[in-house]
Amino acid sequence: MRSLLRALLVASIAVLILGVLLLGAGCTPKEEPTSTPITTPPATESTQTESAEPSTPPEVVLEGACTQCHSTTQIFLQPTYTDWKSVILRMEQAHGAKLTDAQKTAVAQFLSTRQRPLGEQVIAGKCTACHTLSRIYAKPSGTDWKPIIKRMKEAHGLALTPQEEAAVLDYLVW
Numbered sequence: 001m002r003s004l005l006r007a008l009l010v011a012s013i014a015v016l017i018l019g020v021l022l023l024g025a026g027c028t029p030k031e032e033p034t035s036t037p038i039t040t041p042p043a044t045e046s047t048q049t050e051s052a053e054p055s056t057p058p059e060v061v062l063e064g065a066c067t068q069c070h071s072t073t074q075i076f077l078q079p080t081y082t083d084w085k086s087v088i089l090r091m092e093q094a095h096g097a098k099l100t101d102a103q104k105t106a107v108a109q110f111l112s113t114r115q116r117p118l119g120e121q122v123i124a125g126k127c128t129a130c131h132t133l134s135r136i137y138a139k140p141s142g143t144d145w146k147p148i149i150k151r152m153k154e155a156h157g158l159a160l161t162p163q164e165e166a167a168v169l170d171y172l173v174w
């Protein structure tokens with residue numbers, strides 16, 4: 001997610017620099033007034049600014065519209081049957097999340113089609129045998145999950161392969 005943001009930032013800086021260079025070229029008196037590079041840059045620049053919002057990747061939309069109150073991990077950690085449209089509606093109506101219609105469609109689409117990593121699949125599949133996921137995502141950020149997982153295994157009989165346990169511990173960070 002960070003690298004995407006960084007890529008976007010780099011891309012917009014590049015567009016800005018290009019724009020400034022081309023505009024600068026347009027201001028030098030010796031340029032021929034009718035040459036194409038002088039007339040095209042402002043048009044290119046404004047088209048890109050206008051199209052930037054609808055084409056923003058959903059991960060970036062999530063960062064802007066959904067992560068002020070909780071982490072993306074807490075959002076992702078849902079049963080597979082989650083009705084994302086109604087979750088988004090509740091975030092708006094009950095908690096004041098602000099999204100455009102285009103963002104809502106993009107976020108719902110992204111959340112219902114993304115690939116789930118192993119840790120997330122194990123949690124959604126195995127950790128829900130005895131209690132709901134709300135027990136898990138209610139834990140505050142910085143929680144030490146090792147003793148909790150150990151207790152789930154030793155006191156309650158949760159069965160995890162070492163690979164699954166490593167994936168779960170790796171996943172539960174917020």
Ligand code: HEC
Pocket residue numbers: 065066067068069070074075076078087088090091094095096097098099107
């Ligand atoms: C203004 C704060 C705020 C914003 C912004 C926000 N949420 Fe929430 N979210 C909450 C609160 C508070 C809870 C816990 C209470 C609840 O479940 O309604 C929560 C809980 C959740 C849950 C877990 C509960 C469940 O029903 O599964 C999910 C998933 C979720 N939010 C997704 C999102 C998504 C997706 C967005 C962006 C569209 C978003 N949130 C934006 C405040 C917010």
Ligand code: HEC
Pocket residue numbers: 123126127128129130131135136139148149151152155156157158159168
């Ligand atoms: C076999 C049943 C069972 C399974 C499977 C299970 N749990 Fe639990 N879990 C419990 C019981 C019972 C409690 C309440 C008693 C306790 O806290 O030990 C609990 C409580 C919790 C709590 C709240 C306790 C606290 O310390 O705040 C968390 C968090 C939790 N489980 C996480 C998990 C995770 C993560 C998994 C999957 C890796 C998991 N559980 C799988 C039975 C289970």
